[in-house]
Amino acid sequence: MAASPASPVTPAAPKPATPVPTTPTASRLRIAVMGAGAVGCYFGGVMARAGHEVVLIGRPQHVAAIQRDGLRMETATFDEQVRVEAATEASAAQGADLVLFCVKSTDTADAARQLQPYLAADTLLLSMQNGVDNADRLRELLVQPVSAAVVYVATGMVGPGHVKHYGRGELVIEPAQGAERTAQAFIHAGVPTDVSENARGALWAKLLINCAYNAMSAVTQQSYGQLVQGEGVWEVLDDLVAEGLAVARADGVEVAGDVRAAVRKIAETMPGQVSSTAQDLKRGKPTEIDHLNGYLVRRGQQLGVATPANRVMHALVRLMQSPAASV
Numbered sequence: 001m002a003a004s005p006a007s008p009v010t011p012a013a014p015k016p017a018t019p020v021p022t023t024p025t026a027s028r029l030r031i032a033v034m035g036a037g038a039v040g041c042y043f044g045g046v047m048a049r050a051g052h053e054v055v056l057i058g059r060p061q062h063v064a065a066i067q068r069d070g071l072r073m074e075t076a077t078f079d080e081q082v083r084v085e086a087a088t089e090a091s092a093a094q095g096a097d098l099v100l101f102c103v104k105s106t107d108t109a110d111a112a113r114q115l116q117p118y119l120a121a122d123t124l125l126l127s128m129q130n131g132v133d134n135a136d137r138l139r140e141l142l143v144q145p146v147s148a149a150v151v152y153v154a155t156g157m158v159g160p161g162h163v164k165h166y167g168r169g170e171l172v173i174e175p176a177q178g179a180e181r182t183a184q185a186f187i188h189a190g191v192p193t194d195v196s197e198n199a200r201g202a203l204w205a206k207l208l209i210n211c212a213y214n215a216m217s218a219v220t221q222q223s224y225g226q227l228v229q230g231e232g233v234w235e236v237l238d239d240l241v242a243e244g245l246a247v248a249r250a251d252g253v254e255v256a257g258d259v260r261a262a263v264r265k266i267a268e269t270m271p272g273q274v275s276s277t278a279q280d281l282k283r284g285k286p287t288e289i290d291h292l293n294g295y296l297v298r299r300g301q302q303l304g305v306a307t308p309a310n311r312v313m314h315a316l317v318r319l320m321q322s323p324a325a326s327v
Contacts, residue, residue, distance in 0.1 A: 023050050023051035023052060023185070023188060023189070027185065027188075028051055028052050028053060029047070029052045029053070029097045029098050029181075029182075029185055030052075030053045030095055030096050030097050030098070031044065031047055031052050031053065031054045031055070031096060031097065031098045031099075031100060032054075032055050032057060032092060032093035032096040032098070032099045032100070033054065033055070033056045033057060033058075033099075033100045033102060034057050034090065034093065034099055034100070034101050034102060034103060034111055034115060035057070035058065035101065035102035035103030035104070035107070035111065036056035036057055036058030036059075036062060036063075036086070036102065037058065037102060037157060038155045038156045038157045038163055039102050039128055039151060039153060039155060040056065040058070040100055040102035040128070041056060041058075041062075041071060041073075041155075041157065041163040042073070042153060042155045042163050042165055042169070043100055043102075043128070043151075043153075043169075043186075043191070044056050044071075044084065044100060045071045045073045045082045045084060045163065046073075046169075046189050046190065046191060047185070047186075047189050048071070048082050048083070048084040049073070049080070049082050049189070050185075050188065050189035050190070052185065052189070053085075054084050054085065055084070055085040055086065055087055055092045055093070055096075056071070056084055056085065056086045056087070057086075057087050057088065057089070057090060057092050057093065058086065058088070059088070060088055061160045062086070062157070062160050062161050063086040063087060063088050064160070064161075065159075065160035065161025065162070066084060066086035066161040067086050068161075069081055069161060070082055070083045070084065070161075071083075071084050071086075071161055071162075071163065072159075072161060072162040072163070073163055073165070074158070074162065074163070074164045074165065075164075075165040076165070076167075086161075090111070090114035090115050090118060091117075091118055093115055093118045093119065094118040095120070096118075096119070096120075096123055097123060097124070097178070098123070098124050098126065098178070098182055098185075099115065099119070099123060099124070099125045099126065100126050100128055101125050101126060101127045101128060101129065101134075101138065102128045102129065103129070104129070104286070104288055105129055105130060105131045105134055105288045105290075105291035106286055106288060106290070106291070108129070108134050108137050108138065109137065109141060112137075112138055112141040112142055113141065115142075116141070116142060119142070119144050120144075121143065121144065122144070122145065122177065122178065123144050123145075124144070124145050124146075124147060124176060124177065124178035124179065124182060125138055125142065125144055125145070125146045125147070126147050126149050126173065126182065127146065127147070127148050127149060128149045128151050128171075130206075130207075130210060130276070130288050130291060130292065131207065131288065131291035131292065131295060132148075132200070132203045132204055132207050132295065133291070133295065134148070134291075135147065135148035135174070145176045145177040145178055145179075146176065147173050147174040147175070147176035147178075147179050147182075147199075148173070148174045148199055148200070148203055149171050149172070149173045149174075149199075150171065150172040150173070150199060150202040150203050150205075150206055151171060151206075152168045152169070152170050152171070152172075152206075153165070153167075153168050153169045153170075154166035154167040154168055154270060154273065155169075166273075167269075167270075169191060169192075170191065170192040170193065170194075171183075171186060171191060171192070171193045171194070172193075172194050172195075172196050172199050172202045173193065173194070173195055173196070173199060174195075174196070174199040174200070175195055175196075175197065175199075179195050180195055183195050198254060198256055200253060201253055201254045201255050201256040202256040202257075204244075204248050204253050204255045204256075205255050205256045205257050205259050205262065207244065207292065207295070207296075208240075208241050208244035208245065208248075208255065208259045208263075209259065209262055209263055209266065210275075210292050211240050211241075211244055211292050211293045211296055211310060211313075212237045212240045212241050212263050213227070213237075213263070213266065213275055214275040214276065214277040214278075214288075214289070214292055214293075215275075215277060215289060215292070215293050215313035215314065215316065215317050216233070216236065216237065216240075216275075216313065217274055217275035217277065217278045218275055218277040218278040218280075218281050218287070218289075218317050218320070219313070219316050219317065219320065221274075221278055221281075221282065222274070222278075223271060223272050223273055223274050224266060224267045224270055224271055224272075224273050224274075224275075225267060225270075225271025225272060226271075227267070228267045234264075236309060237263055238260065239309040240293075240309050240310055240313065241259055241260055241263055243296065243300070243305070243306070243307040243308075243309055243310050244259075244296050244307075244310070245259065246300075246305050246307075247296050247299050247300045247303060247305045247307065250300075250303040250304070250305050251299060251303060276288070277289055277292070277317060281317070281320055281321065286321070287317060287321060289313075289314055289317040289318065290314075290318075293310040293311075293313045293314040293317070294314045294318075296310045297310050297311050297314055
């Protein structure tokens, strides 16, 4: 399908030059980004800037802008048009050593089926998605090695082919065939990356933080900083986290870090942030709530753990979804 004309990309404002990491030719990877939204464009752009061969597979309006002008990357340290390939079809992933799998959790199965004919046997798929079960779902559908990645980044698409980075940008990934090589490539490109035996625990920690803030921000359409000013809100957030921790314990998961402390810190460090679920609702798009609070409710039922606070949040967001967006 031909891409519709995109609005011109706002030219990058000059900033002091930032050294660009250079990757030796022998170490360069062919990388396909499946689902080139904010997360995919940010990490794909960072890797392209470091000299890797990257193709961004995404929506027509972004692809058209990137093909014409390059990917505009706006960060605290540089603002550049990064030259990178872009395509709308999964066939562009052919020959990739690494796939950054960044689609919404609701699109995991469909995107995997689209990619399958074009993947080599040893292509590593790095699931950079919300939720805790996407990597397992990919393993059920594909024979290629799969690694779950825990992504800590604040970034957003602010226009066609224009990604803005607000903060952080580190990764924790599961051990898998090709994971160490991938981690070293990210590190060389300036992305702090750790290959961890307890990546699952880190993934669950992020899930519980998402379950605390995503639905509450969506239902109220408020930022995290506004949200926590409400009477009784901290108690609700604590209930959401406590239920998640109980489900994790019943599931044999060692949740990494102090999730309660992390939840409180986020309101301090990201007060202006509005959750992705809130943004999806505002745009009339399907949300990932079934893979966040909804996942905890389902897993809790399977394990005999009650999750009343998460059940309410899940139900409220589902009610707020437009009929066209409902799953």
